[in-house]
Amino acid sequence: MDSLELDIRLPLRSFALELTLAVGRETFALVGPSGAGKTSALRAVAGLARPASGRIVLGGRVLFDADRGVDVPPEERGVGFVFQDYALFPHMTVEQNVAYGGRARAGELLERFGIAALAKARPGQLSGGERQRVGLARALAREPGVLLLDEPLSALDPHTRAGLRIELGEILDDLDLPVLLVTHDFHDATVLADRVAALVDGLVLQTGTASELIAAPADAFVASFTGANVLAGHARRAPDGLTEIALAGGGFVYSVDDAEGEVEVAVYPWDVSIAREAPDDSALNHVRGPITSLVTVGNRARVQVGGLVGEVTTASAERLGLREGDVVTVSFKAAATRLVERTTPAR
Amino acid sequence: MKRRAFDGVLVVATILGLTFLLLPLVAIFLRVPVGEFLAQLHSDVAIDALLVTLETNAIAQGLIVLVGTPCAYLLATRRFRGRALAITLVELPLVLPPAVAGLALLAAFGRLGLLGGTFDTLGVTVSFTKTAVILAVAYVASPFYVRGAIAAFEALDQPLLDASRTLGAGPGRTFFRVALPLASQGLVAAAALSVARGLGEFGATIMFAGSFQGVTQTLSLAIYAQFDLDFDVAISLGAVLVVVCAAILLTVKLVPAWTRSSSTSVFPFAPSRSS
Numbered sequence: 001m002d003s004l005e006l007d008i009r010l011p012l013r014s015f016a017l018e019l020t021l022a023v024g025r026e027t028f029a030l031v032g033p034s035g036a037g038k039t040s041a042l043r044a045v046a047g048l049a050r051p052a053s054g055r056i057v058l059g060g061r062v063l064f065d066a067d068r069g070v071d072v073p074p075e076e077r078g079v080g081f082v083f084q085d086y087a088l089f090p091h092m093t094v095e096q097n098v099a100y101g102g103r104a105r106a107g108e109l110l111e112r113f114g115i116a117a118l119a120k121a122r123p124g125q126l127s128g129g130e131r132q133r134v135g136l137a138r139a140l141a142r143e144p145g146v147l148l149l150d151e152p153l154s155a156l157d158p159h160t161r162a163g164l165r166i167e168l169g170e171i172l173d174d175l176d177l178p179v180l181l182v183t184h185d186f187h188d189a190t191v192l193a194d195r196v197a198a199l200v201d202g203l204v205l206q207t208g209t210a211s212e213l214i215a216a217p218a219d220a221f222v223a224s225f226t227g228a229n230v231l232a233g234h235a236r237r238a239p240d241g242l243t244e245i246a247l248a249g250g251g252f253v254y255s256v257d258d259a260e261g262e263v264e265v266a267v268y269p270w271d272v273s274i275a276r277e278a279p280d281d282s283a284l285n286h287v288r289g290p291i292t293s294l295v296t297v298g299n300r301a302r303v304q305v306g307g308l309v310g311e312v313t314t315a316s317a318e319r320l321g322l323r324e325g326d327v328v329t330v331s332f333k334a335a336a337t338r339l340v341e342r343t344t345p346a347r
Numbered sequence: 348m349k350r351r352a353f354d355g356v357l358v359v360a361t362i363l364g365l366t367f368l369l370l371p372l373v374a375i376f377l378r379v380p381v382g383e384f385l386a387q388l389h390s391d392v393a394i395d396a397l398l399v400t401l402e403t404n405a406i407a408q409g410l411i412v413l414v415g416t417p418c419a420y421l422l423a424t425r426r427f428r429g430r431a432l433a434i435t436l437v438e439l440p441l442v443l444p445p446a447v448a449g450l451a452l453l454a455a456f457g458r459l460g461l462l463g464g465t466f467d468t469l470g471v472t473v474s475f476t477k478t479a480v481i482l483a484v485a486y487v488a489s490p491f492y493v494r495g496a497i498a499a500f501e502a503l504d505q506p507l508l509d510a511s512r513t514l515g516a517g518p519g520r521t522f523f524r525v526a527l528p529l530a531s532q533g534l535v536a537a538a539a540l541s542v543a544r545g546l547g548e549f550g551a552t553i554m555f556a557g558s559f560q561g562v563t564q565t566l567s568l569a570i571y572a573q574f575d576l577d578f579d580v581a582i583s584l585g586a587v588l589v590v591v592c593a594a595i596l597l598t599v600k601l602v603p604a605w606t607r608s609s610s611t612s613v614f615p616f617a618p619s620r621s622s
Contacts, residue, residue, distance in 0.1 A: 043509075046509075046512075046513050047512075047513075048509050048512070048513070073512070073517070074509070074512035074513050075512050075513070075514075075515050075516055075517050076515075077513070079513055080513070081509070081510065081513040083506045083509070083510055084506070085506070087504065087506035087507050087509070087510040089507060089510075089511075089525060089529075090507075090529070091528045091529055100511070100514050100516070100524075101514035101515055102515070138510075138514065139513075139514075141514075142514060142515050
């Protein structure tokens, strides 16, 4: 019964958040651009924002029910909330912060999160990672029925972010709680969450595991948000069972997906290969053009040719001696060429 | 050359202004030698005035803080219809001439005033008593505290208050354990300004409470009374007020350095980050 169920409608400034979710003992991520209503969803669960209609039930206990006039105040909801910048009390020590919600487990949590040595320090003296751990320990001190995390990694600099993403993922895996987190970074969601919902303008476009979203993005927005190249084009059925797409930017590509009319073509950078000469391989799609940008991130190089970004290992990039301005051929299989619906503006 | 000339104008104006502000204060201390100044303070008039001032101001400031703090918290943290009007009303005594404030208090609480009859039946007289001094001081000084307190509460980081709620603290506990400590710096600064205004209160007090030595005659009123009788006594009393007010100004300036909090500072004088 340890689950969070919500079905709410919460009017926001320019649109309404409409959210129906059931989160079990798992980590569920709401992913979307800023201003999509993600934080408002968390605030509604915590009792800090009041939906116009709907229900919120946590572990069988009704926290909010607009029809029956139930609205449990935040302090009685038993919800652990880790705020975007952690919102640690600056006038209290780490220990006092953690004990604020519940004295009984404070010592144990300080030990568990490796912050016992910082017990007497004030939040102003802590690093970003330490603050995050204090924020987590504090939110868990009251033994909440659900843990809410608002952009847990956005307050960190890119350098510490990667390490803390993994650390946070391990912490969340060990929790035997429903966890609802929001992030604007799909990569954060893939590492942290078991299931993901893409939220835009208050509406969920697609729900699934991160790999499901990547394998079959529901529309162009989800495709681009999950990292795909998205190109507009016009599809028509080709004789051999394939679909031929005339790209708006010129050229033709083929896909195994069936579609006709205006479509968006989604190709993930890791499905793209790059060669100096047009290769004689099984890939049906070839785009030839000069490299407009070449960026190395860790052991991978992101190569941009026209509107397409391909990702190859730095070793391959070096072997081919790739430089900006070189004319290369970008290839990808028809099977890796997904056709998705053009995203229609929600309203 | 032009830039030099401009800088010169700025410097001269500043020196002129500061001299104008400081010269009268220096004159007070030059007029009365320190020995005589202390002797004058032993006079009955001076001691009575000092005691009346301290007693009435202590009670008035206590009332201002007691009523003003929750009022400021409400105005700062809730959005409701008529909020702007309520804030304007809080600020009203700032622009009201003190003599008019005194007159208005008399019209409300005086023997022949609006509530005079009610107080009469209860056997209570307000006008021309210490209570009147307290009310006059509270009336004119309260905006200085409440305005500063509203600013201090508004500057609080909303997520901190939200965090407190989700951690199981109700609105009351959130106020005492999070809002009050974090706003304390701004509240102390606001209270200091209010005290400074209250100590100097003259117009409303003389209209509403009169100037009876040992009862309603505060330092300001004593200065005015002694002005015709013994100028040196008046000057000595003035010197006392100057010292007290200078101490308050210094307190306000130094408060940020006392509190450890590195969070937002609400500071009525110098919003510069460098100080």
